[in-house]
Amino acid sequence: MKLSENEADVIEASITELIQTLTNSITHTIISFKGKWTSIGSKLSDLKTLVSDLNNSPTTTLSVNLLRSVSQTLSESRDLSVLCRSANLPKLKTQNDVDSVSAKLDSLIKDLRVLTLTENSVRIDVSVSTGSVGVSSTEPVRIQTRNIIIGLQVGTTESRNSALEQLLMLLQGNDKHVLIAVAQGVVPVLVRLLDSTSAPQTKEKAVTAIARVSAVDSSKHVLHSEGLVLLHHLLRVLESGSGFAKEKACVVLLALSQTKENARAIGSRGGISSLLEICEAGTPNSQAIATGVLRNIADVVENRESFIEEDAISVLLTLASSGTVLGQEYSIACLSNLVRDDDNLKLLIARKGAIVSLRTFWDSASSGTSVGILEVAVEFLKTLASDERLVETIIVNDFIPRLINVLTCGVLGVRIQSAKAIYWLGCRAKGRKELGGNGCIPPLITMLEGKAVEEKEAASKALSILLVYSGNRRIYRKEQRGIVSAVQLLDPLIINLDKKYAVSMLMSLTCSKKCRKQIVNSGGLLFLQKLVEMDVEGAKKLQETIGPGKLWGVIARR
Secondary structure, rough: OOOOOOHHHHHHHHHHHHHHHHHHHHHHOOOOOOHHHHHHHHHHHEEEEEEEHOOOOOOHHHHHHHHHHHHHHHHHHHHHHHHHOOOOOOHHHHHEEEHEEEEEEHHHHHHHHHHHHHHHHHHHHHHHOOOOOOOOOHHHHHHHHHHHHHHHHHHHHHHHHHHHHHHHHHOOHHHHHHHHHOOOOOOHHHHOOOOOOOOOHHHHHHHHHHHHHHHHHHHHHHHHHHHHHHHHHHHHHHHHHOOHHHHHHHHHHHHHOOOOOHHHHHHHOOOOHHHHHHHOOOHHHHHHHHHHHHHHHHHHHHHHHHHHHHHHHHHHHHHHOOOOOOHHHHHHHHHHHHHHOOOHHHHHHHHHOOOHHHHHHHHHHHOOOOOOHHHHHHHHHHHHHOOOOHHHHHHHHOOOHHHHHHHOOOHHHHHHHHHHHHHHHHOOOOHHEEEEEHHHHHHHHHHOOOOOOHHHHHHHHHHHHHHHOHHHHHHHHHHHHHHHHHHOOOOOOOOOOOOOOHHHHHHHOOOHHHHHHHHHHOOOHHHHHHHHHHHOOOOOEEEEHHHHHHHHHHHOOO
């Protein structure tokens, strides 16, 4: 329905008349609560100016509704002022009524200021954008967003909820609209709506809108800038919000907890307990997201004691076995972060069934379409394998063939974590023998020639420990490119690569004259001279060991 500008003019005229009547009453006839009425009178001048400014702006449903509210409140004030012309009236009730009218006027003045300032800003923006270069294709969305943001700040609870519904429709499915809304300043307004004074329905819609913003990577920095205020409100939602609101709060926390500062703050403010409650009683989707937040929080050392106090391990192990695929992945990752630097915790969760849960998840993920989710499983196995007390259990549960199987997969992260796990398993004599016998050496040699420096280093580190066992050295020597691939890693031009592992590998192979010759013929001495100058561990000893072989190799070729 199109609004009539005459309607706004009529309301303004009525407001002007009411202000004049009320001012006269306050000045000349009021007897009771004169101090309070004097304070109200001082607000009437501001109110009159703001109403006039608003009426000079384009007429909108919001502006007319606000003018109606002003008119209604002034009518109530006028009627109340008539009562206060007498000294004989119910004091307590009348005082409450006067205070209520004063508070309403304060709220209306605030709303009028917001609306007037924003309407003027929109007019300026439109004026600029409709110059000689034409109107931007996004300008209608920007104007609509501005109007919605105004609606979020003024009016009744019902009108704010209506504005929130409009905002959610605008943001749905279009990242460009999200970026426009963020640029227009919607985030601080939404954060204020999460305040404890807001209605539960308002909070639910506001946190849903914030969750939508958090899904767009280029907007996350605006959420981070809200700092502890936003975190505080979100944690309150976790404690007392609806199930839907809790899930959306978890979505936002998943994005925010990616920084150490926020993860630490969530853990120190009771967030772990609330998140674990969702993991136990929430919907499958909310359980998964809450576990993702816990994964990030567990990565901060200061938070880990709270996990133990809240008996988080039992909850996480349950989800690792029975949650959704995403929930299982996050649970495994959370457990891995939690026990990373604590051997006693590693042993504890192993006794509680972590290795069996890991094997179940591993096999399920391996049979799926994407082996990418195996990275967290392999990393967890690596973490457990770093405790030598668990190596035997890992071997008994057939993880060695599982590890070797993924060494050739197409996911770089999985290959790297697998090689790191093999290193830890290889630190035990039985592990070295089992790994070599199950065929891990050829794929590790292939990884030595990978493009990523981290892959080269992980493979060379694993092989350096495996070649301690003589049986593995025999296997290695049979591989055609074994020596060449290792020697290439000595090249000083390969930066950010710890070359001590390649040096250690080659040193293990120098017991064979044939290998010494191959190292020399592959350019090993040239590289080693530079590594000696760089003081690389073991380089000088390797140089001395194969030095005579250089001359032998030259004579042999002649």
